[in-house]
Amino acid sequence: MVIELITQQIPLVLNALFLASVLFLLGTGLSIIYGMLNFLNLAHAAFLVLGAYVASTVVTQIVGVFGDTLGTSGLFIILVLGLLIIVPFIIAMVGLTMEQTIFKPIYGLEDDYQLLATFGVILMMEDGMKFIWGGQPVTASAPSELLGSISLLGGSTYPLWPIFGTVLTMVIGIVLYYFFEETRLGKITLAMAEDDEIVGVTGINTRLVHLQVYVIGITLAALGGALFIPNASMTSGLALQFVILAFAVLVIGGLGSLKGAIAASLLIGFTRSFGSYYIPQLELAIVFILMAAVMLIKPTGLFGDIKA
Amino acid sequence: MVVDKINEAGGILGEREISLDEYDENTEEVAQLYRRLATQDDYDIIIGFVSSANALTVGPIAEELQQPTIIWDTGTTELFDDAVTDPQYLFRTCASSSTDAVGAALVLENALTDIETVAGVNQDYAYGRNNWNLFSQAVEAFDIDVDIVEARFPPFGNEDFSSTVSALNDSNPDFIFSSLWGGDLVNFMTQANDRGLFDDTLPCFSGGTHIFRDAPDQVPDGLLFGARGPHVPYGGFGWNSLHDNFVSSFESRYGESPYAHGAFHAWQGIYAYVNAIENAFNASGVYPDNDALVKSLEGLGFDTPSGFLNIPEGSHNAIEPSFWGLSDSSGENLALTDSIWIAKEQVNPPVEQTTEEWLGNI
Numbered sequence: 001m002v003i004e005l006i007t008q009q010i011p012l013v014l015n016a017l018f019l020a021s022v023l024f025l026l027g028t029g030l031s032i033i034y035g036m037l038n039f040l041n042l043a044h045a046a047f048l049v050l051g052a053y054v055a056s057t058v059v060t061q062i063v064g065v066f067g068d069t070l071g072t073s074g075l076f077i078i079l080v081l082g083l084l085i086i087v088p089f090i091i092a093m094v095g096l097t098m099e100q101t102i103f104k105p106i107y108g109l110e111d112d113y114q115l116l117a118t119f120g121v122i123l124m125m126e127d128g129m130k131f132i133w134g135g136q137p138v139t140a141s142a143p144s145e146l147l148g149s150i151s152l153l154g155g156s157t158y159p160l161w162p163i164f165g166t167v168l169t170m171v172i173g174i175v176l177y178y179f180f181e182e183t184r185l186g187k188i189t190l191a192m193a194e195d196d197e198i199v200g201v202t203g204i205n206t207r208l209v210h211l212q213v214y215v216i217g218i219t220l221a222a223l224g225g226a227l228f229i230p231n232a233s234m235t236s237g238l239a240l241q242f243v244i245l246a247f248a249v250l251v252i253g254g255l256g257s258l259k260g261a262i263a264a265s266l267l268i269g270f271t272r273s274f275g276s277y278y279i280p281q282l283e284l285a286i287v288f289i290l291m292a293a294v295m296l297i298k299p300t301g302l303f304g305d306i307k308a
Numbered sequence: 309m310v311v312d313k314i315n316e317a318g319g320i321l322g323e324r325e326i327s328l329d330e331y332d333e334n335t336e337e338v339a340q341l342y343r344r345l346a347t348q349d350d351y352d353i354i355i356g357f358v359s360s361a362n363a364l365t366v367g368p369i370a371e372e373l374q375q376p377t378i379i380w381d382t383g384t385t386e387l388f389d390d391a392v393t394d395p396q397y398l399f400r401t402c403a404s405s406s407t408d409a410v411g412a413a414l415v416l417e418n419a420l421t422d423i424e425t426v427a428g429v430n431q432d433y434a435y436g437r438n439n440w441n442l443f444s445q446a447v448e449a450f451d452i453d454v455d456i457v458e459a460r461f462p463p464f465g466n467e468d469f470s471s472t473v474s475a476l477n478d479s480n481p482d483f484i485f486s487s488l489w490g491g492d493l494v495n496f497m498t499q500a501n502d503r504g505l506f507d508d509t510l511p512c513f514s515g516g517t518h519i520f521r522d523a524p525d526q527v528p529d530g531l532l533f534g535a536r537g538p539h540v541p542y543g544g545f546g547w548n549s550l551h552d553n554f555v556s557s558f559e560s561r562y563g564e565s566p567y568a569h570g571a572f573h574a575w576q577g578i579y580a581y582v583n584a585i586e587n588a589f590n591a592s593g594v595y596p597d598n599d600a601l602v603k604s605l606e607g608l609g610f611d612t613p614s615g616f617l618n619i620p621e622g623s624h625n626a627i628e629p630s631f632w633g634l635s636d637s638s639g640e641n642l643a644l645t646d647s648i649w650i651a652k653e654q655v656n657p658p659v660e661q662t663t664e665e666w667l668g669n670i
Binding site: 008011012015018019045136137138139141144145149156157158159161162226230231234235237238241242272273274275276277280281283284 | 491498535
């Protein structure tokens with residue numbers, strides 16, 4: 001009985017870790033962009049959705065071009081490279097174009113104006129994605145199918161892709177931590193979050209640093225979408241779900257905090273996974289309850305400062 | 309496509325072309341949109357609505373404004389059981405969810421007698437709840453010897469079904485009834501396939517054949533599908549020439565097969581209107597006004613690509629047979645084979661009863 005209860009929890013833990021991974025990639029980008037650029041980009045989550053759509057096209061094209069010629073391992077490696085390099089590159093280019101044309105003019109505005117403006121951007125992006133990919137769900141299951149599944153204790157089958165995605169996200173998290181703590185650019189970025197005017201006085205090109213941080217944030221969201229879609233599908237309308245989840249990470253973790261994003265993603269992932277399983281009636285509300293609880297206890301979020 | 313074909317042939321009665329304007333029902337202000345179309349824009353007929361919530365919203369307004377309206381795809385039985393109980397101007401030209409949910413229960417009773425445990429996964433909104441309520445009521449009403457071990461209602465528009473799939477895996481049902489559709493169905497299927505849910509569980513998707521188009525690689529052979537009536541391009545048995553023409557026209561125009569039942573429902577909605585006008589004109593020699601049009605819609609029957617469709621006398625809701633088949637990728641096109649047909653009278657209430665009253669009195 002006890003063993004059965006324990007084995008039942010294993011897929012829930014794996015589900016939670018994968019969800020937390022996607023949320024970490026989504027929420028970290030939003031958090032560092034707001035924390036360090038003071039730009040509240042409601043449309044940030046739409047870049048995850050765009051990443052998933054682009055990933056679907058990239059996967060379809062790669063499978064179409066290479067087919068069975070590379071063998072299972074070869075095709076899988078090409079697909080992963082496509083998801084980890086081509087997709088973020090495309091989204092970064094789109095993001096940079098939007099930064100120059102749409103976001104840059106609203107950097108100086110108050111938060112509420114930024115929220116309104118970027119909400120409009122979400123609607124535009126949603127319609128744009130609908131125009132390109134249609135209103136029907138799109139998938140990109142080839143990487144997950146090639147990777148296959150394992151049998152867990154208790155005999156249940158579990159796909160390897162979410163485990164792969166979780167490990168990959170952990171690596172990305174470590175690289176990010178190293179970047180902010182150990183590299184010159186990371187330290188400049190943190191310093192700018194404290195006072196970018198002072199940093200600018202030292203002769204550092206703060207605009208360039210802004211752009212670099214922005215691209216890192218957008219790229220992380222794109223990676224979230226690329227890792228998400230092989231185990232799911234993307235359809236128009238899901239952007240708003242991710243907007244809510246991204247802001248939940250921001251509110252629970254605290255603005256501009258990498259540690260906060262990690263903690264919040266894990267907290268939401270585990271709460272959502274176990275909550276949906278044991279109290280399915282609260283599936284929709286559970287993230288909001290968690291947000292409310294954290295705000296009551298610590299209104300600035302769990303790690304509510306702007307350090308890495 | 310359907311309107312273009314009618315117009316190419318000269319229009320209604322061969323002389324009046326249909327002027328068609330399209331609006332998106334996915335708006336927060338569907339009531340305002342509907343009122344504007346009915347009053348300011350003065351359309352002869354308003355045809356549409358997929359969303360149960362939207363149909364339940366506009367139904368009473370159609371009666372209030374005396375606007376002939378055809379609901380072509382919404383399934384919820386609440387439309388005529390609760391929202392509009394004495395309809396004059398509102399019609400539905402597709403089967404209600406009774407056809408799907410009661411039909412699934414009858415499949416259990418008649419064709420899957422070795423099933424012992426049943427679970428449900430349906431979206432948490434009017435359509436999903438309505439389907440599960442009808443299915444579980446039908447299981448009880450027909451005294452089907454199964455245990456319902458799990459009922460899940462994930463939110464509509466959900467990105468993550470992993471916990472729902474884990475819960476279904478742990479309750480290990482023999483059979484799952486599901487009215488999931490759209491992106492939710494594709495997400496659920498993808499995550500369920502990956503987690504081996506269908507290894508020893510037979511799922512039954514009452515309106516999910518659109519996944520044959522959206523994600524064909526996610527459809528293993530041998531899963532049970534319905535199509536909200538007999539609305540499939542391939543499988544079943546010999547179809548009439550209307551079916552073959554419709555499928556080939558659809559494929560040549562859109563480059564894909566009409567796997568989504570909505571395409572067939574759209575055909576039915578438009579031709580219900582056309583047939584009602586032509587019948588009224590042929591009977592009176594006068595082009596019908598609103599009252600004559602709705603009178604002509606009552607008791608209407610006509611051939612469709614899915615067989616004969618009729619709106620019984622005294623009802624404003626078309627009835628259709630319940631149709632089921634097993635997914636089969638062995639042929640040129642994904643199809644439903646080993647089909648099961650259940651007569652329309654067996655899956656719909658008599659005209660004078662609501663679905664709940666009918667199921668309560670069996």
